[in-house]
Amino acid sequence: GAVVSQHPSWVICKSGTSVKIECRSLDFQATTMFWYRQFPKQSLMLMATSNEGSKATYEQGVEKDKFLINHASLTLSTLTVTSAHPEDSSFYICSARDPDRVEADTQYFGPGTRLTVL
Amino acid sequence: KNQVEQSPQSLIILEGKNCTLQCNYTVSPFSNLRWYKQDTGRGPVSLTIMTFSENTKSNGRYTATLDADTKQSSLHITASQLSDSASYICVVRGRGSNDYKLSFGAGTTVTVRA
Numbered sequence: 001g002a003v004v005s006q007h008p009s010w011v012i013c014k015s016g017t018s019v020k021i022e023c024r025s026l027d028f029q030a031t032t033m034f035w036y037r038q039f040p041k042q043s044l045m046l047m048a049t050s051n052e053g054s055k056a057t058y059e060q061g062v063e064k065d066k067f068l069i070n071h072a073s074l075t076l077s078t079l080t081v082t083s084a085h086p087e088d089s090s091f092y093i094c095s096a097r098d099p100d101r102v103e104a105d106t107q108y109f110g111p112g113t114r115l116t117v118l
Numbered sequence: 119k120n121q122v123e124q125s126p127q128s129l130i131i132l133e134g135k136n137c138t139l140q141c142n143y144t145v146s147p148f149s150n151l152r153w154y155k156q157d158t159g160r161g162p163v164s165l166t167i168m169t170f171s172e173n174t175k176s177n178g179r180y181t182a183t184l185d186a187d188t189k190q191s192s193l194h195i196t197a198s199q200l201s202d203s204a205s206y207i208c209v210v211r212g213r214g215s216n217d218y219k220l221s222f223g224a225g226t227t228v229t230v231r232a
């Protein structure tokens with residue numbers, strides 16, 4: 001099946017620093033990737049849609065200058081949390097669509113990245 | 119208000135027992151509904167997917183039902199195992215200009231005890 005990886009799986013950083021999270025589709029080319037944030041005991045919240053070769057589309061209320069998304073290749077999207085603050089501590093999950101599959105709208109989720117900002 | 123509501127919020131069952139999780143949605147028009155299993159600290163993994171015309175879909179010990187008229191779905195877990203302990207998330211996809219946007223329920227946390 002389609003495999004999506006994320007790196008790192010967890011990261012702890014100091015307030016004010018920037019953190020980059022990678023999302024890779026390992027066995028398929030993903031023209032579209034999605035970034036979600038999940039707080040404890042809450043549902044996944046879509047942050048942005050990342051399209052290869054173009055600017056990401058951010059959801060209402062998500063600061064694009066704070067959460068930088070780059071989708072430079074068909075297998076890699078990165079999310080950079082700039083000037084991180086403790087309130088940015090969360091579980092960040094990416095997903096990717098495989099356009100060649102019959103169920104082309106299926107999103108395959110990565111394992112997530114736990115970000116803790118001290 | 120969330121367009122996908124799940125109940126119960128959490129439940130505890132004994133190993134070997136059955137349980138049923140509920141999902142009510144208001145997303146319209148509707149394209150498909152999926153149930154995902156999310157282990158703690160992991161990303162969601164798809165269990166079942168149903169479109170408008172499907173009433174039931176099974177995946178091993180997991181059986182999902184869908185009533186598109188009442189906008190309700192259920193996930194039944196048969197003969198639960200300790201490894202079934204996880205959060206189960208109902209996800210609905212609508213139809214329209216935002217085809218790939220999904221509406222997520224908050225999930226039901228299932229704890230299976232020996």
